[in-house]
Amino acid sequence: MTTPAAALVGVTQQFGGFTAVDSIDLKIPRGRLTTLLGPSGCGKTTTLRMLAGYSAPTSGRILIDGEDATRTPPEKRNLGMVFQSYALFPHMTVADNVAYGPKMRGVPGAERRRRAGEALELVGLAHLGDRKPKQLSGGQQQRVALARAVAIRPRLLLLDEPLSNLDARLRVQMRAEIRRIQSETGLTVVLVTHDQDEALEMSDEMVLMRAGKIVQTGAPRDVFPTPADRFVAEFLGYENFLTLADGRQAAVRPEHLRVVPLDTPADGAVALDATVRDVAYRGVDLLVTLDATDPAGTAVRLLADHRTDAAAGPTPSAGDRVRLLAPEARLALLPALSEPELDPVTEGIS
Amino acid sequence: MSAVLSRTAKLRHPVAGTLAVLGYVVMIVPILFVVATAFTAGSTLRFPPDGLSLRWFGEAVAYSPFLEAVVSSLELAVLATGLALLLGVPVTLAIHRGRLPGKDLLEGLFLSPLVVPELVVGLALYQQLMIGLRLDNFTTLLLGHTALLLPYAVRVTGASLALADPALEEAARGLGASPLRAFVTVTLPMLRPGLISAGLLGFVTSFNNVPLSLLLQTRDFRTLPPAMLDYVQQSYDPMVAAASTLVLAATVVVAVVAERTVGFAKIFGGINR
The missing domain is CATH 2.40.50.140 (Nucleic acid-binding proteins)
Structure with a gap:
């Protein structure tokens, strides 16, 4: 078997006396879309943030491409993250936002612009490069955030509730859009969501979490008809x-x-x-x-x-x-x- | 900001609106008298002025104690503002982004110069630093003014930092920026309006300060307000009105620049929040 794109080994995260993530083991399969699904407070976002390097686990190890990255700072992990708030730099144009990652990597100007253009092309916004983020709609900002994360050619693309700030119709469109981007780029994607429909529709692999623990993993077709317990069943709409x-x-x-x-x-x-x-x-x-x-x-x-x-x-x-x-x-x-x-x-x- | 306030107040409450207008009249009319008397051709501070001339402006600009005091005031205001920002910005960052315990206490500590009477601070500094440690009065004044301006630096820059999404810095890090580069390329631009506001406010506050500057003055180094007070005690001629008018004009220029670049609502919003 090939090395998983990322793996968590016995990872625990405690904040004060509260255990947000409780000794979880998880493998993220390469080139697939994995969702972390669960109600708020289940530890899914904490897990994603540990993967991204924004918070260090209290114990356990995080492997990326088989190498220990537990203490690697985020800037050295080469992971593309899309935040729930998108976190676009308001003082930069859309093109500069997307070119920021390549710039930090020392990619020269012309090549940087080409890469930013390519990433914006991928999300269908090549014509809006000169705008400021504020001048874009929520859906467009979301696409820019995706383009910015993809432009660094990340080892993993991490999406934190990427669709939760969009209206219902756009949300359904973006599900297909993210799947398309995933299959066009072949990227390994980890997506955090509390929406079971989103997870069922988008995932290759679903990871259901509850109170800091993983309760069930598997492909949607396998998980849906056979929920592991009452919690999963309730969560999936039984x-x-x-x-x-x-x-x-x-x-x-x-x-x-x-x-x-x-x-x-x-x-x-x-x-x-x-x-x-x-x-x-x-x-x-x-x-x-x-x-x-x-x-x-x-x-x-x-x-x-x-x-x-x-x-x-x-x-x-x-x-x-x-x-x-x-x-x-x-x-x-x-x-x-x-x-x-x-x-x-x-x-x-x- | 005040104009906007009175407008909205007048619309909503006729009584409050009238009081606001009355307040401005009480504040502004005396100033207009000062400005008018500054243009007098006569030699007494009197209204209406005896004829029109720029004579007293010429005298004010040529009067060396005022000239020296203006230079001292500017020097002190620029240095104190710079120091306050240099100290205040890291404190703001620690309060808003750091994970240190007792943040509220820290913030309270840095805002406290706003509530302690300045005369008390001035006397304390005089006793401890000038007499006790034998620091010269410029250093003591600089320390005093810096402490006085710190609340503005912390609060006003804090207001712009509080408005910025903390995920911005994380996003920059994730895209490959070191903590320092993330600060320079993302955090600092977010802070810029706050820095400009805090700088202008600090400058004006220091330049106009009387209590500290009065207590800590010496013959070698004194700022404009004590110099003017001193002059008024000795002679009551229109030169002091001319000097006041010049200070007023300079302050108006600063205010206009502030309003155009950041907006008063934002500047004062930072303190009152």
């Missing part, structure tokens, strides 16, 4: 949790619960009888809140998305007695609930 007849815990997404009339045959699906508590109209579907009893006999509150087209069957309304069908293939089985999962960290995740 709203419903129930205990099956054999005592196992399962998670199921609202879009996989079918609301059908009481006499509908189960056909191999897990069937629950339920009472509709509330129905909220959302355009393409209805969000149906139900009170049900799970196969283990526990009362549970469940959410189901019910499509508004005719194929979905009769429209439920509050007070109706209905049947809920959860296809076996759509159930994500979870290990039995363990202590840390009761931690308040899981509260308030979007």
Whole structure:
């Protein structure tokens, strides 16, 4: 196997008495896009900042290209960082911002301008080189920040919540844009985000973090259907949790619960009888809140998305007695609930 | 800034607006009288002036005690301002960017000269430095004025630093700049408006200072304000009005430069924040 582009070995970061990152091991695969995903305070940004050299780990080692870089200052790491605030130099033109990295490396003027032009070309802003950052839109500033990070031909491109300051439409566009830049340059990218959709759509490899620890890693296609525990499941949008007849815990997404009339045959699906508590109209579907009893006999509150087209069957309304069908293939089985999962960290995740 | 303030005040509160205008009248009208009497052709400080002439300006400029005092004042103001910035900027950086404990205490310490009565400071410096350590009065004045200007240097440059994104310096480092180069190419340009403001404010404050300069003057080295006070005590002729008018004109020039380069709101915003 080739050396990973970067690796963290037993890395811990403590601030005062608070452990932000707790003894994590992580390998960043070369030429791929890895996301660090988790709720705020999970340690993902701290991890990225340690990788970039902006804060030294309390213990553990950081390897870049197989070499120990734990104590290497940021200016000697040759990593391209895009900050959440973009951190463009306000007193310099866009072109000078992008040429700053090559300039610090002693690249002569003409070559520097050529490289800056090339990087701006890559993000489609070659025509705005003479502007000041303030004169650009948020999306354009974001692209300049990307160009500036790419212009140093970094060993890794590090992105700290790069899309969080953009409006919803632009955010979705930039996901594709960052993927394109990644595949055109072949760069190794590490992206920090709290947005599971962003991570699912963009990642080759996802690293889910919680309370300073890594809880699950893998490709989105592998992680999504098989969340490692209730925390991951909740974070990935599994709203419903129930205990099956054999005592196992399962998670199921609202879009996989079918609301059908009481006499509908189960056909191999897990069937629950339920009472509709509330129905909220959302355009393409209805969000149906139900009170049900799970196969283990526990009362549970469940959410189901019910499509508004005719194929979905009769429209439920509050007070109706209905049947809920959860296809076996759509159930994500979870290990039995363990202590840390009761931690308040899981509260308030979007 | 004041003009802007009174305008907005007048719009929102008629009473406050009227008071503001009254305040300016009380402040500005006497000054206008001084300026008017400076142009008199007569030989007494009187309004209305007896005829019009530049005679007393000529006398003021030729009067060697004033001339020497102006040179001393300028010398002291430039040096004290320079020293205050040289000391103040690192302190500002430490307060805003450093990780040292007790930052608030440090900031309070450097702002304290603003609240301690200057006469007390002056007397203390006189006792301890001039009498105790036998420093000459120029050195003592320089130290006193530097201490007096430090709060401006710390606060005003701090205001511009607080506005700058700390990630800027990190970005520069990440792009390959050493800490020193990051400071010179990124932090310093961010600080520039603050440095200009603090410099101008410091200069004017030192130039106009009376209490310290009065207590620490000697025959060898004295600044303009004590020299003028001294003159007024002896003779009450229009020359002192002419000298005042010249100082006023110079201050107005500095103020206009400050307003054009940085803006008063920014300068004073730094202190009041």
